[in-house]
Amino acid sequence: MTPFTYERATSPEAAIRAVAGTPGAKFIAGGTNLLDLMKFQIERPTHLVDVRGLPLATIEDTPDGGLRIGALVTNTALAAHPRVKRDYGVVSRAIVAGATGQLRNKASVGGNLLQRNRCPYFYNVHTPCNKRVPGSGCSAIGGASRSLAVVGTSEACIAQNPGDMAVALMVLDAAVETMNAAGNTRSIPLAEFFRLPGETPEIEFALEPGELITAVTLPPPPAGTHHYHKVRDRASYAFAIVSVAAVLDEDGTGRVAFGSVAPRPWRVAEAEAALPEGPAAVVASAFDGAKPTHENAFKIPLAERTLALVIAEGKG
Amino acid sequence: MLLPEWLLNRREFVAGAAASGALTTVPMVGPSPALAETAPTNAVRLDVNGEPHALTLDTRTTLLDTLREHLHLTGTKKGCDHGHCGACTVLVNGTRINACLSLAVMHDGDSVTTIEGLGTPDDMHEMQAAFVKHDGFQCGYCTPGQICSAVAVLAEVEQGVPSHVTGDLTAPMALSNIELRERMSGNICRCGAYSNIADAITEVAEARG
Numbered sequence: 001m002t003p004f005t006y007e008r009a010t011s012p013e014a015a016i017r018a019v020a021g022t023p024g025a026k027f028i029a030g031g032t033n034l035l036d037l038m039k040f041q042i043e044r045p046t047h048l049v050d051v052r053g054l055p056l057a058t059i060e061d062t063p064d065g066g067l068r069i070g071a072l073v074t075n076t077a078l079a080a081h082p083r084v085k086r087d088y089g090v091v092s093r094a095i096v097a098g099a100t101g102q103l104r105n106k107a108s109v110g111g112n113l114l115q116r117n118r119c120p121y122f123y124n125v126h127t128p129c130n131k132r133v134p135g136s137g138c139s140a141i142g143g144a145s146r147s148l149a150v151v152g153t154s155e156a157c158i159a160q161n162p163g164d165m166a167v168a169l170m171v172l173d174a175a176v177e178t179m180n181a182a183g184n185t186r187s188i189p190l191a192e193f194f195r196l197p198g199e200t201p202e203i204e205f206a207l208e209p210g211e212l213i214t215a216v217t218l219p220p221p222p223a224g225t226h227h228y229h230k231v232r233d234r235a236s237y238a239f240a241i242v243s244v245a246a247v248l249d250e251d252g253t254g255r256v257a258f259g260s261v262a263p264r265p266w267r268v269a270e271a272e273a274a275l276p277e278g279p280a281a282v283v284a285s286a287f288d289g290a291k292p293t294h295e296n297a298f299k300i301p302l303a304e305r306t307l308a309l310v311i312a313e314g315k316g
Numbered sequence: 317m318l319l320p321e322w323l324l325n326r327r328e329f330v331a332g333a334a335a336s337g338a339l340t341t342v343p344m345v346g347p348s349p350a351l352a353e354t355a356p357t358n359a360v361r362l363d364v365n366g367e368p369h370a371l372t373l374d375t376r377t378t379l380l381d382t383l384r385e386h387l388h389l390t391g392t393k394k395g396c397d398h399g400h401c402g403a404c405t406v407l408v409n410g411t412r413i414n415a416c417l418s419l420a421v422m423h424d425g426d427s428v429t430t431i432e433g434l435g436t437p438d439d440m441h442e443m444q445a446a447f448v449k450h451d452g453f454q455c456g457y458c459t460p461g462q463i464c465s466a467v468a469v470l471a472e473v474e475q476g477v478p479s480h481v482t483g484d485l486t487a488p489m490a491l492s493n494i495e496l497r498e499r500m501s502g503n504i505c506r507c508g509a510y511s512n513i514a515d516a517i518t519e520v521a522e523a524r525g
């Protein structure tokens with residue numbers, strides 16, 4: 001790690017001021033992603049603003065019947081919350097499919113959304129990577145790309161978003177509440193929160209410098225059964241190769257998003273509308289225009305089979 | 317593949333200096349004076365196994381290095397230093413975390429329990445005793461982390477924390493063999509003592525009812 005100064009924020013406003021006003025400053029919540037990257041010197045903050053003392057760790061019912069989840073709620077606390085287990089099972093299931101008990105106890109909701117990708121070249125500081133060093137090139141194109149994205153990619157970057165929780169939040173139409181340096185708050189639909197790489201793969205999220213995530217909001221729970229199915233190289237404790245989050249209604253309609261196949265959780269309205277026609281139609285539509293590599297083309301048929309399994313599970 | 321850049325640079329630097337005959341002017345050990353001057357420190361108060369400690373630490377010091385290198389509590393082990401193996405598992409305010417992925421400064425005012433605090437050879441914690449009885453280890457390197465994790469797993473089940481293999485999320489939770497294996501999956505055992513580890517945890521869970 002390169003040297004840095006450290007402070008504990010006493011209010012959201014002070015935290016934002018400290019990060020927005022100090023070049024090289026970053027928020028730290030659980031630290032499970034940031035410290036890992038700092039140890040590899042992929043991240044080199046000069047100042048850390050610890051936000052864990054802020055009063056953003058509660059889960060509250062909203063007047064419309066939804067839920068407001070503070071950004072500092074731990075992944076464990078969210079997965080174990082009685083209302084989440086009862087009404088938003090897809091969120092509990094997605095969270096406990098990721099990482100380990102130890103990591104989930106430390107990881108926060110905000111930090112989880114902002115976790116960075118797991119491209120092997122992003123982690124190897126001796127190889128070109130446009131995400132890590134803009135303009136240096138992409139080693140994954142033509143390189144080891146088995147785990148990477150097949151759709152939504154660009155000539156500049158083919159990294160996948162590896163997260164589990166965000167895939168579940170995507171099918172629930174979650175929104176991210178933030179506060180910026182001017183003290184303004186806004187609510188960003190999750191579908192707009194993650195940026196596709198285009199020519200600027202180093203810009204991954206729709207956040208301004210110093211903008212703090214304060215909460216994630218969920219609308220009232222949609223009717224139907226909740227599913228999260230994660231396919232990975234080991235039965236436990238591994239990132240997804242493909243995952244499917246779904247809420248399925250009895251009449252065959254529903255909502256579906258795919259994880260680890262694109263630079264963001266991948267939910268396509270037309271594909272979802274094809275659910276009554278079966279998994280092949282959904283996948284054909286969702287992966288229309290996909291540009292898989294020779295190493296990861298298998299993800300598309302795997303997504304179809306995983307969805308078939310989830311649909312069968314939904315029918316009981 | 318994952319050699320940190322600074323390490324490589326320093327090696328190259330030292331090798332280059334040796335080749336150019338400039339070695340006598342190069343400090344060979346310790347951080348360069350410039351780095352030592354700029355590395356900020358913070359005061360940290362920790363309660364570890366019931367004892368208060370007041371430390372002044374480089375902000376970069378992990379909780380794991382604090383325990384091992386500064387407090388000389390070497391029971392907690394460093395395996396990967398990146399959250400992958402679980403050897404560094406300790407309890408912070410009763411919750412299990414990986415001490416390698418946390419900074420000591422983030423724990424100012426916290427209570428930490430390590431394997432040394434759970435019990436002693438003469439007065440073992442029930443989980444330690446069960447690991448001994450069931451031979452829940454071979455080399456023992458992963459064991460402190462396994463035991464701290466196991467103690468926390470029982471508490472997490474009581475608190476209704478679901479796992480990846482939990483069936484009905486809202487039903488009362490039980491600690492079946494497959495449940496405890498999933499919940500312990502963040503603790504890797506290179507010796508493969510898993511079945512005996514599972515037997516030890518099961519015995520403690522059943523004794524508690």
Ligand SMILES: Cc1cc2nc3c(=O)[nH]c(=O)nc-3n(C[C@H](O)[C@H](O)[C@H](O)COP(=O)(O)OP(=O)(O)OC[C@H]3O[C@@H](n4cnc5c(N)ncnc54)[C@H](O)[C@@H]3O)c2cc1C
Pocket residue numbers: 026027028029030031032033034035036051071072075097098099100103106107108109110111112113114115162163164165211212213214237238239240398399400
């Ligand atoms: C070994 C290992 C295995 C893992 N496996 C999985 C897996 O299978 N599935 C999965 O989904 N994830 C997995 N993860 C990733 C894990 O989920 C993330 O590390 C974790 O969720 C990050 O949360 P955090 O609070 O620790 O974030 P931090 O590390 O504290 O922060 C991450 C980033 O978010 C920023 N940030 C944090 N909070 C805020 C806020 N409120 N507002 C604005 N910015 C903020 C920080 O500045 C930083 O840039 C794994 C991690 C490890 C180490």
Ligand code: SF4
Pocket residue numbers: 117119120121122128129130131132137138139140141148156157158159201
């Ligand atoms: S895929 Fe993206 S993250 Fe991976 S090497 Fe290419 S630019 Fe970097």
Ligand code: FES
Pocket residue numbers: 393394395396397398399400401402403404405414415416417
């Ligand atoms: S040393 Fe912390 S998880 Fe391996």
Ligand code: FES
Pocket residue numbers: 452453454455456457458459504505506507508509
């Ligand atoms: S006993 Fe040797 S690593 Fe587990």
